[in-house]
Amino acid sequence: MMARRASWLAGLVAAQLWLIVAVRGRFVVEKSSVRVLAPEHIRGHHDAAIGNFGVPDYGGTLTGVVIYPDKKATGCAEFDTKFKSKSRRPVILLLDRGECYFALKAWNAQRAGAAAVLIADSVDEQLLTMDSPEASPGTEYIDKINIPSALVNRAFGESLKKMTRTVAGDGDGDGEEVVVKLDWRESMPHPDERVEYELWTNSNDECGARCDEQMEFVRGFRGHAQLLERGGYARFTPHYITWYCPEAFRLTQQCKSQCINHGRCVRSPGCENAPAAARACVASVADRRRRWWVSGRYCAPDPEQDFGAGYDGKDVVVENLRQLCVHRVANESGRPWTWWDYVMDYKIRCSMKEKKYSKTCAEDVVTALGLDLKKVLECMGDPEADAENAVLSKEQEDQIGSGSRGDVTILPTLVINNVQYRGKLERTAVLKAVCAGFKEGTEPRVCLSPDIETNQCLHRNGGCWRDEATNVTACRDTYRGRVCECPVVNGVRYEGDGYTDCQAVGPGRCALNNGGCWSETRGHQTFSACSETALSGCRCPPGFHGDGHKCEDLNECSEKLACTCPDCHCKNTWGNYECTCKGNQLYIRGEDVCIANSMSKLGWFITLVAVACVAGVGIAGYVFYKYRLRSYMDSEIMSIMSQYMPLDNQNNENQPLRQHDSEALRH
The missing domain is CATH 3.40.30.10 (Glutaredoxin)
Structure with a gap:
């Protein structure tokens, strides 16, 4: 049965x-790119078939040193030591095909400290996809594989082996390190x-x-x-x-x-x-x-x-x-x-x-x-x-x-x-x-969760511009890496190259850190180089000079910009100046001149009397106006009331008539 x-x-x-x-029938082999960075004479691009186990770093890259072990080169047995590179770069272990499951090779490489594994084909053929074995006793390791794996063709594998000196354990080989970059950024269409x-x-x-x-x-x-x-x-x-x-x-x-x-x-x-x-x-x-x-x-x-x-x-x-x-x-x-x-x-x-x-x-x-x-x-x-x-x-x-x-x-x-x-x-x-399938920069927030993505903006702000005062930054994290773009913060737009400079532009920019312009407060006075009427740029206000990002008080007195008349005395203040005249003269600021103050005490007395008379006439006129208005209102009210009820004089006039009528009726 x-x-x-x-x-x-x-x-x-x-x-x-x-x-x-x-x-x-048509089986498509999904590939990634392997780029040799060093030594110089073997630099170039090669294809690698992505393994159907482990975790390919879709959308990312990995640069590491290729190490080919002198023992257990098939990776079918557990390695006795951890692999390390002289430069402390991640180790990409190169193994030979054959004798055991592909997945077992990757598992042993992972336990030996490898960040990725390349398996060199043993025959000349088209690249194929390395699949994981069917679950059976002894294959429990499959779910524990967390590094990427790829198969490379025999010719490329042999080239890597020749350039890689036998390095075991501590990585003290005497040859130049073979540095490669594994690139999965284009493995997934986006x-x-x-x-x-x-x-x-x-x-x-x-x-x-x-x-x-x-x-x-x-x-x-x-x-x-x-x-x-x-x-x-x-x-x-x-x-x-x-x-x-x-x-x-x-x-x-x-x-x-x-x-x-x-x-x-x-x-x-x-x-x-x-x-x-x-x-x-x-x-x-x-x-x-x-x-x-x-x-x-x-x-x-x-x-x-x-x-x-x-x-x-x-x-x-x-x-x-x-x-x-x-x-x-x-x-x-x-x-x-x-x-x-x-x-x-x-x-x-x-x-x-x-x-x-x-x-x-x-x-x-x-x-x-x-x-x-x-x-x-x-x-x-x-x-x-x-x-x-x-x-x-x-x-x-x-x-x-x-x-x-x-x-x-x-x-x-x-x-x-x-x-x-x-x-x-x-x-x-x-x-x-x-x-990795989203167009760069359009990834939803779920793609930027800490468990799947490293925020490059956290390290030195990703090399982008940043305003230390407000913590506004041009660094924007995406799934494929950071981008330096001047931001929009609270409706205020910044413009610039995103790397060294971003300037706030448009309405409302002064409300956000003064639009990046100079501002200073002393006592109850505040001056700013940001103007709401100007949509961009910084300009020092009157009384100051500078580039708008740094402004210093302008000494109008020493610069002879004001209070220059012969009888004037100039005193500089922060953002302004004070000018007084000799004797009893008056200073006219708009004309920057002093004029004689010739009014006598009698003149002042006559002026005060005239002002008092004018004020008295005004008050009397106001009182008369209020009286006339009240009289007019009273007469209007009496007229209206007479239409709806008899008044006292009307009652007196009608009383005899009513008595005469009574007598007539009695006879």
């Missing part, structure tokens, strides 16, 4: 791989202000270490992903891989239990000319180019690897389909980030590994997240129908590489800006790679 199952699974995977490689990335995954959580790795990544990265998508900085799309059941196995119990949408071989016109493999219907969506294909056939391996127990592969396919539709419906409702919540809640509430999965459980999660269950079901269609499923067929088409992206052949696979990510699937490592 076990042998048959293993044989069938091997055949299933082999069929899929045949289709990918033979029909349209064309604009939004990153598009996708994760090829699977809803099965019983595949061992790989499944655990995926779920740990979703759990750790969910917050970052939702921040990026809520802010419009990124667009995330989940994808799910499905396999195909060969025609020869279509009616077997294995195929029926592992696949949905069972169908038949459908021939299009012209299929009769297809090759024998095509006529056998071992096909995929990619084969439509040859005008033959199989309707349906969406399969997944049995979760427990036991066809007689637990869940079936078709349960995994159905859940894959549901999760795809959850994302589609959430995206239509303007909440695409809800997919991350669904996957986490599904793992907690409906785990296949914990035997909690059921259709009802999964649908309850959909409803709990406020998604339209009816729309999700409509998107999923009927998994039992003898027809093609549009959603899963689209997934199979997308699985095939296009442009700069190769075919997706392994799980999990992360694709960022149409380039397959290389490195371990871990929160910090992936966030670094995603952030």
Whole structure:
């Protein structure tokens, strides 16, 4: 039974791989640049294939010294000592290919103090991607690898070995150090202000270490992903891989239990000319180019690897389909980030590994997240129908590489800006790679968190301009490094080269450290070289001289700029001057002259009397005006009141008339 199952699974995977490689197979090797800086005569650029483990420093660089060990050059055994360079630069360990896993070489290099590892190919061939081995006892080190790794071709590796004297332990070799710069800045495309990335995954959580790795990544990265998508900085799309059941196995119990949408071989016109493999219907969506294909056939391996127990592969396919539709419906409702919540809640509430999965459980999660269950079901269609499923067929088409992206052949696979990510699937490592996909200077704040980025502005202000008084700086931190740009602070714009000079310009500039101009206060007096009427520049105020950044009091007396008349006496003050005249003369400041003060005591008395008379006439006029106004108001009021009530004299005039009328009535 076990042998048959293993044989069938091997055949299933082999069929899929045949289709990918033979029909349209294309695996893209993601590369970084290796630049030799020293010795001078071997300087140049070379390509290196990024390893699919460890943490490539996307968006960054690493300059270090290449060391080739004289013992254990394959790196398959633990080194006995730590490697150090004479110049104290980071060590980039060069190792030979062969005898053990690539990842084990990197792990031993990391434990020996290497900051990165280069593995020299042993044969002349095209560069290939170094993959990590399948999880098994003894490979627990894979998740602990935190340094970048790359494969270089044999010729370049041999050149490095020749130039590198054998250095072991303390790095006391007698040769010139070979200095190289590993550069990942262009390994990740960064064309604009939004990153598009996708994760090829699977809803099965019983595949061992790989499944655990995926779920740990979703759990750790969910917050970052939702921040990026809520802010419009990124667009995330989940994808799910499905396999195909060969025609020869279509009616077997294995195929029926592992696949949905069972169908038949459908021939299009012209299929009769297809090759024998095509006529056998071992096909995929990619084969439509040859005008033959199989309707349906969406399969997944049995979760427990036991066809007689637990869940079936078709349960995994159905859940894959549901999760795809959850994302589609959430995206239509303007909440695409809800997919991350669904996957986490599904793992907690409906785990296949914990035997909690059921259709009802999964649908309850959909409803709990406020998604339209009816729309999700409509998107999923009927998994039992003898027809093609549009959603899963689209997934199979997308699985095939296009442009700069190769075919997706392994799980999990992360694709960022149409380039397959290389490195371990871990929160910090992936966030670094995603952030490297933003156009320089447009990274959101999440990309500048301390755990993934070193703020170059903290060291000597990044070499940029800085105003010590206000701590205003031209250094701006970005994911790819600092930039020196004059800032805008509290609405005040600075202009300059950003490195040595920045000047505040525009309205309001004087409110911010006096626009960078001179200012000084003595006692209750304050003078500033910044003028609100001037939109830029500094100019010393009247009474001072200087360049506007430093102003000194101008001595008008010694400079003969004021108080120059013969009878004048000048006294300089801070920012001003005082001028007095001899005798009883008066100083006229505008004319800078002294005039005689000839008024006698009688003149002063007459002047005072005249002023008093004028004041008296004014007061009398005011009193008369108030009296006339009051009289006028009283008469107006009496006139108005007489219209509504009789007055006393009116009562007296009418009284006799009323008596006469009484007498007349009595007779």
